[in-house]
Amino acid sequence: MILTITLNPAVDISYKLEHFFLDTVNRVDHVSKTAGGKGLNVARVLQLLDEDVAASGFLGGSLGGFIRTQIESLGIQDFFVQIADETRNCIAVIHEGKQTEILESGPVIVDKEAMLFLEKFTDYVHLADIVTLSGSLPKGLTADFYVEMVKISTQNGAMVLLDSNGALLDAILTSSYKPYFIKPNEQELADLVGEQALDETQIMATLALSLFADIYWIVVTLGADGAIVKQGDTFYRARAPKIEAINPVGSGDSVVAGFAAGLARGLMDEDLIKFGLSMGVLNAMEEKTGHINVEKVEWAVEQMQVEKIKG
Structure with missing residues (x-):
């Protein structure tokens, strides 16, 4: 089984308008409401790929109930932990080729809820x-909460695939327990090492630093330009096919x-890279976030x- 974690999920609400006017009433006919959050995007794609997948994190209130109903309807196992506070909304207003977002910060997790989650997570990791x-x-x-989750996972023999940035990623990289895989984009990697930007040569030099030594797979995504991938001591350059991107959100x-x-299916080396990165391409070709057409895999x-290119 693959267990996906979304600690701060949301109900994603999208309003599509031809024109957006400030300080007056805007009426909208095109509305979508979906279970949102990066880990839930991961779970949806895994379900489409017919993998055995469960989703966990924190859910509360009526919005949490909405998310539970949605993932159940998709056939994703619900391992979420109930909290007292309300799950957040995240609103996107799409207008005139632009997107204006209003993102709630979300619930406050109290100590009792955090401890309950780690207890449940320890049980789930065994599966x-x-x-x-x-x-x-x-x-x-x-950030120590992520560190503890990586520790619990690795101690129980589960491979950890981490997609985070900033202080969270830095806390993991400087801890004693490492994920098996990380996926920073080029800007996130530059920010991590205090640079404005990195070219391909600098990306490779950065990934060779001791900070990344114990992480077997590092995938630095470059948007439409593909990715630079480090597997152990070997570097690969991946180039994606040219497509007409409809909605790149959720491609990471x-x-x-x-x-x-791919790892669950035993894919290795270049086969794994091609399969993994292809899902980002397929997502960009669809209007829905966290969605692929499996017939195009x-x-x-x-x-x-x-x-x-090296190794």
Whole structure:
């Protein structure tokens, strides 16, 4: 089983308007409401790939109930922990080729709820071969919470695929327990080492630092330009096929899902890279976030170009 973690999920509400006017009434006909959060995007793609997948994190209130209903309808196992506070909304107003977002900060997790989650998580990890950790923390938790989850996972033999940035990623990289896989984009990697930007040569030099030495898979995504991938001491350059991107939001989450599914299926080396990155391409070709057309998987994998450049 693959266990996906979304500690601060949301109900994602999208309003599509031809024009957006300030300080007056805007009426909207095109509305969508979905279970949102990076880990839930991962879970949806895994379900579409017909993987055995469960989702966990914190849910509360009526919005939490909405998310439970949605994931149950998709066939994703519900391992979420109930909290007293209300799950958040995240609103996107899409207008005139622009997107204006209003993001609630979310619930406050109290100590009793945090301890209950770690107890449940320890039980769930025994059922999982792979754990994905995605996104930010809700209020009330510190970066050490992610560190503890990586520790519990690795001590129980589960591979951890981590998709986070900033202080959370730094806390993991400087801890004693390491994830098996991380997926920073090029800007997140630059921010981590205090640089404005990194070219491909600098990305490779950065990944060779001792900070990353104990992480077997590092995938630095470059948007439409593909990725630079480090597997052990070997570097690969991946180039994605040219596509007409409809909605690239969630493509990074889809890449995490692709690598999780590929690892679960025993894919290795270049085959795993092609499969994992192809899910990001397929997500960008769809209007829905965290969604792929499974009938195009074979095409995308065949179009993905991967070459070994060092090691």
